[in-house]
Amino acid sequence: MNRKRFLLITITVILSLMLVHVRTGIRPLNFIFEALVALVIWFALVEMSTRYYRKYWLSEAFTYTHLALILLGASFIGFSFPEIGPFVTPIYIPVALIELVFFSPEIAITTGFLMSLFALYRWSYDIFLLLPFISTTFVASVTLSKANRRLDVVKSSALTSLVLMGTSLFMKFGLKIEYTPYDLLAAILNPIFSGILVLGILPYVEYTSRLYSNLGLMEFGNLNHPLLKMLSIKAPGTYYHSVIVSNLAETAAEKIGANPILARIGAYYHDIGKMKRPHFFTENIRDGKNPHEDITPSLSHLVLNEHVKYGVELARKYRLPLLVEFIIPQHHGTRSQKYFYYKAKQQFEDIPEEEFRYPGPKPQFREAAIIMLADSVEAASRSLKSPSVSQIKECVEDVISSIFFERQLDESGITLSELEKISDAFLQVLVNLFSSRIEYPEEEKIQKVVKINDKNTG
Structure with missing residues (x-):
C-alpha cells in the first residue's frame, strides 16, 4: 500500500x-x-x-x-x-x-x-x-x-x-x-x-x-443512445458486428458467472472509434475496394490504432461507464496486426513485429477478456459460408486457442475451465446464427408499386 x-x-x-x-x-x-x-x-x-x-x-x-x-x-x-x-x-x-x-x-x-x-x-x-x-x-x-x-x-x-x-x-x-x-x-x-x-x-x-x-448500465443498452445511433449510420457494418458480439459476450458471461449486462453493454461500444474512418474496416467496405491497398502497412497500422484512441475519447466525452471505457483498448490487448505485419515484411524483412501491435493493455477483467474472444470469433466466423457445426466448432476453438497461446488472457482472471464454457456458449450462439431459414415456395411475380432510385444505393 x-x-x-x-x-x-x-x-x-x-x-x-x-x-x-x-x-x-x-x-x-x-x-x-x-x-x-x-x-x-x-x-x-x-x-x-x-x-x-x-x-x-x-x-x-x-x-x-x-x-x-x-x-x-x-x-x-x-x-x-x-x-x-x-x-x-x-x-x-x-x-x-x-x-x-x-x-x-x-x-x-x-x-x-x-x-x-x-x-x-x-x-x-x-x-x-x-x-x-x-x-x-x-x-x-x-x-x-x-x-x-x-x-x-x-x-x-x-x-x-x-x-x-x-x-x-x-x-x-x-x-x-x-x-x-x-x-x-x-x-x-x-x-x-x-x-x-x-x-x-x-x-x-x-x-x-x-x-x-x-x-445504470441498462440505460446504455438503449439503441437510441446518440453514440449507437451515430455508429449505425456512419459504420453500419460495425454496428451489426457489435450487436452479434454482444450476443456472444452476454451468453458467455452468463455461462461463467461474470456480469452479462456489462459484457453486453461493453460489446455495444467496443468499436465506436471506427466511426472516424469506417471504410478502413472490412465490415464497412461495400464496393469491394480496400483502401488499405493504396497506403503503406505502417499507415494502415496507425489507422487501426487510431480507432482505439478515438473510441476512448468518445467514451470520455459521452461519459460512458468507466469499465466500458477500459474495454475499448483492452479488447485488442497487445495483439499483432498480422496481415499488415506480413505485408510490411515482404518489403522489409527485418522489421520487428512489435511495431505492428495494438498499444494494450491486455484484458484486466473477465468481461473484457470475453469481449476480446467474442470480437475475434465473430470476425473469423464471417468468412464461413454455410458451415457445418464441426466447422464452426473448429473456428471457435482455433481463435480462442490462438489468443490463449499469445498470453493475452494472463491478466484477466479467466481460467481454462471457464474458456471451455465460453467456447460452448459461442458455439451455441453461432450455430443458431448460421441456421438456415425455411425456404418458402416462390409466389407469382408481384407487380411493383415502388422503384428505388439507383442514386440512393451508392
Whole structure:
C-alpha cells in the first residue's frame, strides 16, 4: 500500500468519526481509541476484500467512490434521530450503494461491518446493537448482489425490513431489551425509506464517478443512445458486428458467472472509434475496394490504432461507464496486426513485429477478456459460408486457442475451465446464427408499386 492511499483512508476514518459524533460530541481519548479500532478493522477486513476484486485497482475512481460512500454513510449515522432510537440508523444506504456500484458482496459486507462499528460508537457502545446492524448489512449485500432492476432494490429493502422487524421483536421479547416505544416502527420503516433514498442517490453517484450499477448500465443498452445511433449510420457494418458480439459476450458471461449486462453493454461500444474512418474496416467496405491497398502497412497500422484512441475519447466525452471505457483498448490487448505485419515484411524483412501491435493493455477483467474472444470469433466466423457445426466448432476453438497461446488472457482472471464454457456458449450462439431459414415456395411475380432510385444505393 502506498503512502497516499494510507493517508486517504486515515483521513476518511477520522472525518467519519467526526460525523458520527456530530450530535453526541467528541471525547478525545475515546476518539483516538475508536479511530485505531476502525483502522484495524479496515486493514484486517475491508482492505483484504478489495484485494480480491480486480476492477477495484483499475482506477483510483474506485477508491475515491468507496471512501466517499463511507463518509456519506457516516453522515447518515451521525444525523439519525436519538428520540426514535437506534433502529432508525440507516446502515442500509451505504451498504446498498457500495454493493450496487462495486458488484462485490465481500466489499459491501466488510464495509458494512465498519459502518456497524461507527453506529455502535454513535449509540454508546451498546454491543447488542451489532445484531440489527450486521443483519441489515448481510441481507442488503446478499439480496442486491444480482440486482438488475429498480424493483430488485424495492424487494431487497422490503426483505431487510422483515429481518429488522424480527430482530427488533427478538431483542424486545427474547433479550428483554427495548430502547424507545418506536423501535418496531423504526425497524419496519427504516429499510423501506432507505431503499427509496438509495434509488434517488444512485444516479448522482454513477454520473460523478462513472461507476455504474447494473441499473445504470441498462440505460446504455438503449439503441437510441446518440453514440449507437451515430455508429449505425456512419459504420453500419460495425454496428451489426457489435450487436452479434454482444450476443456472444452476454451468453458467455452468463455461462461463467461474470456480469452479462456489462459484457453486453461493453460489446455495444467496443468499436465506436471506427466511426472516424469506417471504410478502413472490412465490415464497412461495400464496393469491394480496400483502401488499405493504396497506403503503406505502417499507415494502415496507425489507422487501426487510431480507432482505439478515438473510441476512448468518445467514451470520455459521452461519459460512458468507466469499465466500458477500459474495454475499448483492452479488447485488442497487445495483439499483432498480422496481415499488415506480413505485408510490411515482404518489403522489409527485418522489421520487428512489435511495431505492428495494438498499444494494450491486455484484458484486466473477465468481461473484457470475453469481449476480446467474442470480437475475434465473430470476425473469423464471417468468412464461413454455410458451415457445418464441426466447422464452426473448429473456428471457435482455433481463435480462442490462438489468443490463449499469445498470453493475452494472463491478466484477466479467466481460467481454462471457464474458456471451455465460453467456447460452448459461442458455439451455441453461432450455430443458431448460421441456421438456415425455411425456404418458402416462390409466389407469382408481384407487380411493383415502388422503384428505388439507383442514386440512393451508392
